[in-house]
Amino acid sequence: MLNPFVRIASDETVTIIVNHSEMGQGVYTSLPMLLAEELECDWSKIVVEAAPVDPSYNHTQWGVQGTGGSTSVSSEWERLRKVGATVREMLIAAAADTWKVDKESCQAQNGRVIHSSGKHLTYGQLANKAATIAEPKDVQLKDPSEFKIIGKPLKRLDTPEKTNGKGVFGIDVNIPGMLVAVVSRPPVFGGKVRNLNADKAKAVPGVKDVVQVPSGVAVVASGFWAAKVGRDTLEIVWDDGDNATLSTDGIREHYAELSKAPGIVARKDGDPQQALQKAAKVLSSEYEVPYLAHAPMEPLNCVVDLRADSCEIWTGTQAQTLHRIAAAQVAGLDPDKVKIHTTLLGGAFGRRGNPQADFVVMAVQVAKAIEAPVKVVWTREDDTRGGWYRPMWHDRITGGIDSDGNIVGWRHTIVGQSIMTGTPSEAVMVSSDGIDETSVEGAKDIPYSIPNIVVDLHTTKIGVPVQWWRSVGHSHTAFVVESFMDELAHAACKDPYEFRHNLLANQPRHRAVLELAAQKAGWGTALPEGHSRGIALHKSFSSFVAQVAEVSLSSSEEAHVHRVVCAIDCGRVVNPNTVEAQVQSGIVYGLSAALYGAITLKDGRVQQSNFNNYKMLTMNKAPKVEVHIVSSQEAPTGVGEPATPPIAAAVANAIFALTGNRIRRLPVEIKELKKV
Amino acid sequence: MAEKSDQESFLKVKLNVNRKEYTVAVQPDTPLLWVIRDEIGLTGTKYGCGISVCGACTVHVDGKAVRSCRTHVSDVVGKEITTIEGLSADGNHPVQKAWIEEDVPQCGYCHSGQIMTAAALLAENPTPSDEDIDEAMSNNICRCGTYQRIRSAIHRASAMATEGELKK
Numbered sequence: 008m009l010n011p012f013v014r015i016a017s018d019e020t021v022t023i024i025v026n027h028s029e030m031g032q033g034v035y036t037s038l039p040m041l042l043a044e045e046l047e048c049d050w051s052k053i054v055v056e057a058a059p060v061d062p063s064y065n066h067t068q069w070g071v072q073g074t075g076g077s078t079s080v081s082s083e084w085e086r087l088r089k090v091g092a093t094v095r096e097m098l099i100a101a102a103a104d105t106w107k108v109d110k111e112s113c114q115a116q117n118g119r120v121i122h123s124s125g126k127h128l129t130y131g132q133l134a135n136k137a138a139t140i141a142e143p144k145d146v147q148l149k150d151p152s153e154f155k156i157i158g159k160p161l162k163r164l165d166t167p168e169k170t171n172g173k174g175v176f177g178i179d180v181n182i183p184g185m186l187v188a189v190v191s192r193p194p195v196f197g198g199k200v201r202n203l204n205a206d207k208a209k210a211v212p213g214v215k216d217v218v219q220v221p222s223g224v225a226v227v228a229s230g231f232w233a234a235k236v237g238r239d240t241l242e243i244v245w246d247d248g249d250n251a252t253l254s255t256d257g258i259r260e261h262y263a264e265l266s267k268a269p270g271i272v273a274r275k276d277g278d279p280q281q282a283l284q285k286a287a288k289v290l291s292s293e294y295e296v297p298y299l300a301h302a303p304m305e306p307l308n309c310v311v312d313l314r315a316d317s318c319e320i321w322t323g324t325q326a327q328t329l330h331r332i333a334a335a336q337v338a339g340l341d342p343d344k345v346k347i348h349t350t351l352l353g354g355a356f357g358r359r360g361n362p363q364a365d366f367v368v369m370a371v372q373v374a375k376a377i378e379a380p381v382k383v384v385w386t387r388e389d390d391t392r393g394g395w396y397r398p399m400w401h402d403r404i405t406g407g408i409d410s411d412g413n414i415v416g417w418r419h420t421i422v423g424q425s426i427m428t429g430t431p432s433e434a435v436m437v438s439s440d441g442i443d444e445t446s447v448e449g450a451k452d453i454p455y456s457i458p459n460i461v462v463d464l465h466t467t468k469i470g471v472p473v474q475w476w477r478s479v480g481h482s483h484t485a486f487v488v489e490s491f492m493d494e495l496a497h498a499a500c501k502d503p504y505e506f507r508h509n510l511l512a513n514q515p516r517h518r519a520v521l522e523l524a525a526q527k528a529g530w531g532t533a534l535p536e537g538h539s540r541g542i543a544l545h546k547s548f549s550s551f552v553a554q555v556a557e558v559s560l561s562s563s564e565e566a567h568v569h570r571v572v573c574a575i576d577c578g579r580v581v582n583p584n585t586v587e588a589q590v591q592s593g594i595v596y597g598l599s600a601a602l603y604g605a606i607t608l609k610d611g612r613v614q615q616s617n618f619n620n621y622k623m624l625t626m627n628k629a630p631k632v633e634v635h636i637v638s639s640q641e642a643p644t645g646v647g648e649p650a651t652p653p654i655a656a657a658v659a660n661a662i663f664a665l666t667g668n669r670i671r672r673l674p675v676e677i678k679e680l681k682k683v
Numbered sequence: 684m685a686e687k688s689d690q691e692s693f694l695k696v697k698l699n700v701n702r703k704e705y706t707v708a709v710q711p712d713t714p715l716l717w718v719i720r721d722e723i724g725l726t727g728t729k730y731g732c733g734i735s736v737c738g739a740c741t742v743h744v745d746g747k748a749v750r751s752c753r754t755h756v757s758d759v760v761g762k763e764i765t766t767i768e769g770l771s772a773d774g775n776h777p778v779q780k781a782w783i784e785e786d787v788p789q790c791g792y793c794h795s796g797q798i799m800t801a802a803a804l805l806a807e808n809p810t811p812s813d814e815d816i817d818e819a820m821s822n823n824i825c826r827c828g829t830y831q832r833i834r835s836a837i838h839r840a841s842a843m844a845t846e847g848e849l850k851k
């Protein structure tokens with residue numbers, strides 16, 4: 008092996024070992040592009056393999072192996088190009104040594120090393136020898152002007168297997184002797200089994216066993232269907248525990264009350280209180296967003312083969328290192344005895360990086376109890392009701408403007424649960440005074456020049472497990488801040504675009520995407536009768552995004568988003584094809600949530616269960632998304648998430664322009680869309 | 684583990700999947716989806732919701748797009764079942780080719796169902812309008828939001844295919 012990241016076979020196949028999970032974002036293409044750019048290999052010979060768990064595959068910024076935070080490209084930008092260059096130099100050295108010539112008289116090109124005399128050897132012929140050559144230190148990386156691959160809209164390498172049924176997701180894994188289990192979990196978070204009668208379940212044909220595990224009651228069968236039928240016939244009396252009375256209404260009341268008093272200060276500049284007293288006009292609003300399930304298309308699942316001294320796991324995980332440690336703990340093994348095979352992920356959006364490894368732990372528990380290889384599959388209902396949601400948030404925000412339309416004072420109080428507390432990121436992400444960075448991200452760092460500002464936070468403790476959901480805190484703060492900016496613009500009798508633009512004198516990259524989106528969308532030009540536009544701007548994961556949404560009300564008085572024009576500055580673009588796809592994806596994801604998404608609770612129970620009552624945007628409702636990428640020489644920044652945050656506000660602002668209704672609670676309620 | 688014999692309650696069923704005969708022993712009301720995936724071992728057909736709302740499990744039964752999660756296996760005996768694996772010999776159905784050209788899939792999980800639905804649409808209507816596409820495709824959920832490229836790919840498949848190819 009030449010390097011942990013690349014193998015070259017005698018048939019010229021170049022296997023690139025990718026250490027980030029492919030969950031749709033295109034890393035099985037963009038990361039090989041980085042390596043191949045320097046390796047000078049033949050792109051058509053590349054095969055991608057998922058990395059095993061090993062420190063050599065750790066995220067360069069996190070120190071553990073995992074995928075998230077829109078960081079795959081930025082994590083690997085330097086490293087994989089260096090790997091490519093290093094291996095290329097080893098191949099050149101191998102050729103030079105074979106020919107007994109100077110390395111300087113050789114060059115690498117399209118999978119071959121060519122000598123100045125014209126003779127050449129292929130990478131396949133050189134690989135074995137190259138592997139014996141010491142790795143050169145300090146390889147020289149190309150100047151970006153010489154890039155041949157980076158920046159090109161290459162097609163994804165994983166498309167064929169995703170169009171012919173051959174791609175293997177976790178749920179598709181089948182190993183010898185494997186049984187399938189479906190687990191009944193408490194209907195209330197934190198509940199416990201009080202009484203179990205499994206007689207009926209055990210009588211279901213195909214059911215092999217019913218076992219109680221710490222996460223619930225597992226029905227184990229020869230296949231999914233028997234396990235599911237068995238699970239549905241279990242008679243369980245649950246002890247609901249402390250969360251039996253939780254309800255969305257109750258949480259709402261509690262949060263609204265908390266928001267009346269200031270919380271712990273996350274940012275304070277100037278004297279906001281005095282500025283608000285003196286302002287020509289003061290506006291105050293409350294906003295609320297609900298719990299949201301990630302609902303990846305592939306429900307959670309995990310295959311485990313647990314032996315006395317080893318454990319092999321097949322699953323679509325975003326957190327290999329953490330999940331291996333968690334699995335090892337349950338198995339009673341050393342982590343290095345646990346092997347994880349990362350499959351394709353049928354969507355993840357953060358869920359598959361669960362900080363407690365819930366879906367992995369549960370599967371290991373079942374495997375341990377039944378002493379046989381097992382695939383634990385979550386039904387869609389299990390997935391929807393399984394918790395680990397985007398938190399519900401309540402915001403109270405007050406802004407004051409002077410007579411020229413400048414914002415003179417700003418007070419933003421945020422109420423909600425901490426995502427990072429209790430996770431391995433707590434030490435880094437939660438300050439000693441209790442500010443979880445992700446609770447205030449996008450709110451405390453708003454780009455507009457406001458001399459007097461305070462952003463404070465009430466962190467609540469509610470028995471609903473919460474987690475990072477595509478764009479984390481930004482999914483909430485962008486909606487609140489950018490909606491409220493629109494409120495202030497209208498209060499100042501200013502055009503919402505101009506209003507923002509004026510306040511961005513010191514923010515050139517924000518301003519550039521705002522201008523680009525507005526210009527491409529024809530901001531200010533006439534629209535068909537009954538249509539309107541809304542604009543929003545947000546920076547997240549170090550990328551800058553502005554969106555203009557064009558909206559009308561359909562005959563059923565539902566908001567219909569016809570077109571979204573999106574400008575993004577994500578630094579240097581590795582693959583514009585996948586950037587475009589991710590921006591479209593992020594917008595549809597955010598729009599599903601804005602128009603339909605809500606997980607609500609009553610009597611401690613989640614009221615939604617499946618796609619019939621936790622609705623998703625479908626094709627007939629999907630806007631045409633036009634993506635404009637700012638050309639940039641800066642290092643690459645996030646792409647998978649940054650398009651999600653602004654869309655809710657862009658749409659809500661368009662709805663206001665059309666109807667005069669200000670949307671302050673998501674999802675958009677149809678009754679709010681009546682013309683006023 | 685408890686041992687018990689399930690054999691007597693299972694029914695032997697003959698199925699024609701991708702022009703191949705399979706005999707499986709199952710409960711007659713087992714959804715076709717789980718017979719295809721767990722008994723026959725063809726895993727290209729996906730489970731997304733189990734209640735007929737997402738389309739991930741779409742297969743063809745006698746050429747028509749059908750949701751296999753809500754189709755009892757006993758109802759398709761003697762019929763011609765086609766899954767994504769059998770849509771074409773080597774991934775070269777016009778819809779599959781168009782999907783590759785347009786680089787449609789992201790996570791890819793929904794696309795067996797999307798492709799099977801699109802192929803059934805084109806077999807019936809080789810030159811669908813945007814409205815026809817909306818009508819046929821709007822019960823297939825894609826959580827990655829690939830709708831725009833799905834639409835382009837259907838138009839592309841329509842443009843590049845001869846009618847014979849679409850009818851298979």
Ligand code: FES
Pocket residue numbers: 729730731732733734735736737738739740741750751752753
């Ligand atoms: S799994 Fe059949 S429609 Fe969703």
Ligand code: FES
Pocket residue numbers: 031304353354788789790791792793794824825826827828829
């Ligand atoms: S591509 Fe991921 S669900 Fe459609």
